[in-house]
Amino acid sequence: MPKSRAYGGLDAFRILAALLVVAIHISPLTTYSAAGDFFLTRCLAQVAVPFFFMVTGHFVLGQVLEGKGTFAPLGRQVRKILLLYLVAVVLYLPIGWYAGHYQDLRLLDGVRLLVFDGTFYHLWYFPACAMGLLVVYGLSRVFRGRGLWVAVGVLYGIALLGDSYYGLTTQIAPLASLYEAGFHLFSYTRNGLFMAPLFLLLGAQMGKRGPAPLPWAAGLGLALSLALMTGEGFLLRHLGLQRHDSMYLLLPLVMCFLYRLLLAWPAKAPAACRTLSTWVYILHPAMLVVLRGGAKVVGLTEILVGNSLVQYLMVCLLSFLTAGVVTWVLGRLRPQVPQLGRAWVQLDRAALIHNVAALRALLPPGCQLMPAVKADAYGHGALPVARILQGEGVSAFCVACLSEGIQLRKGGIRGEILILGYTHPDQFPLLRRYRLSQTVVDAAYARQLAAYGRPLSVHLAVDTGMHRLGEASGHLEEIRQIFALPSLRIQGIYTHLCTADGTTSRDQAYVHRQAQAFRELLERLQNQGIALPKVHLLASHGLLNYPDLGGDYARVGIALYGLLSTREDRNLAAPDLRPVLSLRARVASVKTLSPGCAAGYGLAFVAQRPTKVAVLAIGYADGLPRTLTGGQVLLHGCRAPIVGRICMDQTLVDVTEIPAVDPGDVAVLLGTSGQETITAYDLAQQAGTITNEILSRLGPRLERIVR
Numbered sequence: 001m002p003k004s005r006a007y008g009g010l011d012a013f014r015i016l017a018a019l020l021v022v023a024i025h026i027s028p029l030t031t032y033s034a035a036g037d038f039f040l041t042r043c044l045a046q047v048a049v050p051f052f053f054m055v056t057g058h059f060v061l062g063q064v065l066e067g068k069g070t071f072a073p074l075g076r077q078v079r080k081i082l083l084l085y086l087v088a089v090v091l092y093l094p095i096g097w098y099a100g101h102y103q104d105l106r107l108l109d110g111v112r113l114l115v116f117d118g119t120f121y122h123l124w125y126f127p128a129c130a131m132g133l134l135v136v137y138g139l140s141r142v143f144r145g146r147g148l149w150v151a152v153g154v155l156y157g158i159a160l161l162g163d164s165y166y167g168l169t170t171q172i173a174p175l176a177s178l179y180e181a182g183f184h185l186f187s188y189t190r191n192g193l194f195m196a197p198l199f200l201l202l203g204a205q206m207g208k209r210g211p212a213p214l215p216w217a218a219g220l221g222l223a224l225s226l227a228l229m230t231g232e233g234f235l236l237r238h239l240g241l242q243r244h245d246s247m248y249l250l251l252p253l254v255m256c257f258l259y260r261l262l263l264a265w266p267a268k269a270p271a272a273c274r275t276l277s278t279w280v281y282i283l284h285p286a287m288l289v290v291l292r293g294g295a296k297v298v299g300l301t302e303i304l305v306g307n308s309l310v311q312y313l314m315v316c317l318l319s320f321l322t323a324g325v326v327t328w329v330l331g332r333l334r335p336q337v338p339q340l341g342r343a344w345v346q347l348d349r350a351a352l353i354h355n356v357a358a359l360r361a362l363l364p365p366g367c368q369l370m371p372a373v374k375a376d377a378y379g380h381g382a383l384p385v386a387r388i389l390q391g392e393g394v395s396a397f398c399v400a401c402l403s404e405g406i407q408l409r410k411g412g413i414r415g416e417i418l419i420l421g422y423t424h425p426d427q428f429p430l431l432r433r434y435r436l437s438q439t440v441v442d443a444a445y446a447r448q449l450a451a452y453g454r455p456l457s458v459h460l461a462v463d464t465g466m467h468r469l470g471e472a473s474g475h476l477e478e479i480r481q482i483f484a485l486p487s488l489r490i491q492g493i494y495t496h497l498c499t500a501d502g503t504t505s506r507d508q509a510y511v512h513r514q515a516q517a518f519r520e521l522l523e524r525l526q527n528q529g530i531a532l533p534k535v536h537l538l539a540s541h542g543l544l545n546y547p548d549l550g551g552d553y554a555r556v557g558i559a560l561y562g563l564l565s566t567r568e569d570r571n572l573a574a575p576d577l578r579p580v581l582s583l584r585a586r587v588a589s590v591k592t593l594s595p596g597c598a599a600g601y602g603l604a605f606v607a608q609r610p611t612k613v614a615v616l617a618i619g620y621a622d623g624l625p626r627t628l629t630g631g632q633v634l635l636h637g638c639r640a641p642i643v644g645r646i647c648m649d650q651t652l653v654d655v656t657e658i659p660a661v662d663p664g665d666v667a668v669l670l671g672t673s674g675q676e677t678i679t680a681y682d683l684a685q686q687a688g689t690i691t692n693e694i695l696s697r698l699g700p701r702l703e704r705i706v707r
């Protein structure tokens, strides 16, 4: 599972799920109420194990089933699960032995225990998870799409008929004898063959769909389905149909609501929850043994074991303590892979949050930020940036293309995501799957969107004079027809200004012409009885210079990152914006050139004196413009000139004047070191471009670190 905060809800729930698993095995309420305990452990707590299956399905099966992945990641996960199982088997061998679980064990019993039941009662989960993954993978090779769902559904049906609904099975003699035969091989149908596949696949599916768009609705669905499932449980219990109680007909529905709700839950939970919950799961039966032994020794059996609730709480306490120790020890043992290896982009979280506040202060009334996080958030890293923004209450984003939108959704970003550019009709299904809004680039494209047939959420681009995307603002009839298309859900209408950064009177006049054309169109549409969706026209320079033009959204890009396009930009408003990004790279090697010695491609640099050269592990493939001749970097707070031609992966700098430069030292290519600063303006000026281009070209090969 990726190390990210976006799955905080899942991580937090792991702890709760571990507590529920302990409850299933200890029945904490038996001392007080049999029905209460049935509700807690046989209904409510039955979400715990399917939840763990779903998380595995989400993070392991997801990619594999999309057809992109090969078997390899799945194979790795299966190996990991089996290794953990092996450790647990060995751990419980003495206890199982003492309890007489392995007496008179025949070969078939051994297979049953190892492959299906688990060698100790709770350990069935591990072989089930591994086998379930393999079963789903195998089925996915044979069945596609709906067929795969039918296949795992049938398996789940088989599982139900051997579990909560076994009473029905026994009514049909041939079926009953089939199950009887099966039960020689496995004691329960809650195993990797029948139960796990459905939940693994559900996890993969729910993960793909992302967080619930309306958390309250998912919460309501969860409450209702859980209530119904509880009814189902009590009914089956009343009718005496249950052979076992791991599965209900309604359990998959409950799990769908629960999982999407958890994806939407913005909990902050440390990644250590994952290891912790696993070890609570593994260790709690041992802690029960420890508790019973300990209670006997100190003569407190009646209180500590006699009361089911006290016993439960004690086992939880002991389990979390020991699991905590194991987690800590494992954390120490695991080699910490150091980040900041070669070259990286470092984000200043505080600066970004500051800029959000500074720009919000400029927003016209009723207007919200709709940050542009296209081009990997102008090279900053789309996900880290969008997550910080989401944490600041931003609920609408714009991106340039489909893949950028999908990346955000998969990373747990909620709210509106508008694609500003073109999406090919073959890819329209993905717009729906990831709940993305598409820009209508002109009237012909609107008809293509409508021809898709199923509802699509869109914003209508209007061309008011930039002559890039958008239906011409003068084409009232065409635009009216777009509004009449039945399957388009038009959420917004917008235009883009092309001279908002200019200071000449010609530039200003053009902005007003564009704004006027837009306003007239909106009025005409309203006069035709069309209710206007969200309206927007301001980007960074628009907001800084023409806030009075208003709108429901401001699509702010470059300013959010603390910059204007060029140093010379003059704006009406000059908020205190702070650059968010710095770019750093390690020194790979240091060497000395004697006078006359040349270096780099084309021998473009010739040493005029004994010259110490540091080789930086960053090049134009990382987005450093090759035209940065005459540029500088910072090392130990000093400026070092870039020499020779920038290579794809390396850059040479002259460090003759800088004492003690060693391999591994960090050079700053953009940002501050000591008293010195290199800005994106400097790079843009040297490279003959604007900051937007410098930043957006910083490549995916760079690590992204938030500080």
Ligand SMILES: *Cc1c(COP(=O)(O)O)cnc(C)c1O
Pocket: 372, 374, 420, 496, 538, 539, 540, 541, 555, 556, 557, 558, 559, 692
């Ligand atoms: C890129 C883009 C923006 C953001 O522009 P900035 O100048 O970086 O604020 C806004 N709207 C559209 C249509 C864009 O393409």
